[in-house]
Amino acid sequence: AEPPLEPTVEAELADVYKEHTFVQTSPRVSAATEKRMVDAISDGLWQAMKKHENLVLMGQDIAEYGGVFKITERFVDEFGHGRVRNTPICESAILGAAVGLSIKGMKSMVELQFADFVTSGFNQVVNNIAKMHYRWGQHVDTVLRMPTGAGVGAGPFHSQSNEAWFFHTPGLKIVYPSTAEDAKGLLLSAFEDPNPVMFFEHKAMYRSISGAVPDDYYTIxxxxxxxVQEGEELSVITYGMGVHWATRAASQLGIDARILDLRSLVPLDYEAISETVQATGKVLVLHEDTLTGGIGAEISAWINEHLFEYLDAPVMRCASLNTPVPFAKSLEEQFLPTARLQTVMLELQEY
Structure with a gap:
């Protein structure tokens, strides 16, 4: 007979992810080029394809057309149709293929044309990809690229910030860069990690955000x-587009704000969050996702539970309205947290 099960919390948690020891890679040469975020992501994908010969890219129109955002343009000429694969308009099938490839020892990247479309493959993500290693020790070595975010007049089905749906699902890792340099380095790290990584890319940052990006291969x-910046009056904890909103608002208001870019949502950097809270005693959590049930609520709860004695004011949140993303420009501007950000920052400063 099987011996009685003796459960331990440590063993349970260890089963969620395949063990992975990160080894940071620095660029071998100092050369860097000014790149838009869209180009940095494309560069990272290209270098990942060169490094990992078992990596297959999948998505709608990603081969000859290069994808709706042109990130894989010319990839098929270099790597061929066997590794750069156009797929049917069937997200559940694409994500299922990623599971199958991993079982056969392959790596994969799935480009969800828009992050909103992941709903058509939701079961594959939360019940197969996220849980497979916990259930029977089979990791799913895939990166799901998620073009996300509003502010581009695309309406309710092409603009959602849906990272919180997956934040609540054990077994996934979630990355959300705000700079071109971080986008490339974190993407290359995602491909080295054998666990499933959801990689959120804000569409409005693709061609509006640029910076010096190392030409060589590197990981973050x-x-x-x-x-992002030191400050003594208050702290803003944010990610994605929120980093740029917070930096601009602090400058316009003349507030000496400490701004922390989370970059990764799962796992969260609780040490950095703790340092940021203790540095100022006043904390605002900012994100583009709708307010109720957003990641800001979890961070706020954690701060109140673990760092209450360091607070000089209630933890405040600023996020989008609890509505779908509107089409009309004026309604979309009202929807986004930027419509309320300066007011909330001043309120926190004056508390």
Whole structure:
């Protein structure tokens, strides 16, 4: 007979992800080129394809057409149709193929044309991809690229910020860069990680955000936040487009704000969050996703539970309205947190 099961919390948690020891890779040469985020992501994908010969890219119109955002343009000429594969308009099938490839020892990247469309493959993500290693030790070595975000007049079905849907699902890792340099480095790290990584890319940042990006291959650790700027009056904890909103608002208001870019949502960098809270005692959590049930609620709860004695004001949140993303420009502007951000920052400053 089987011996009695003796459960331990440590063993349970260890089963959620395949063990992975991250080894940071620095560029071998110092050369860097000014790149838009869209180009940095494309560069990272290209270098990942060169490094991992078992990597297959899948998505709608990603081969000859290069994808709706042109990130894989010319890839099929270099790597061929066997590794750069157009797929049917059937997200559940594409994601299922990623599971099958991993079982056969392959790596994959799935480009969800818009992050909204993942709903058509939701079962594959939350019940197969996320849980497979926990259930029977089979990891799913895939990166799901998720073009996300509003502010581009695309309406309710092409603009959602849906990272919180997956934040609540054990077994997934979630990355959301705000700079071109981070986008490339974190993407390359995602391909080295044998666990499923959801890689959120804000569409409005593709061609509006640029910066110096190392030309060579490099990685950035998943789960480590980045301190954007020091400040003594209040702290803003944010990610994605929120980093740029917070930086601009603080400058316009003349507020000496400490801004923390989470970069990774799963796992969260609790050490960096703790340091940021203790640095100012006043904390605003900012994200584009709708307010109720957003990631800001979890961060706020954690701060109140673990760092209450360091607070000089209630933890505040600023996020989008609890509505679908509107089409009309004026309604979309009202929907986004930027419509309320300066007011909330001033309220926190004056508390």
């Amino acid at each position: 650790p998943i789960g480590k936040a980045r301190l």
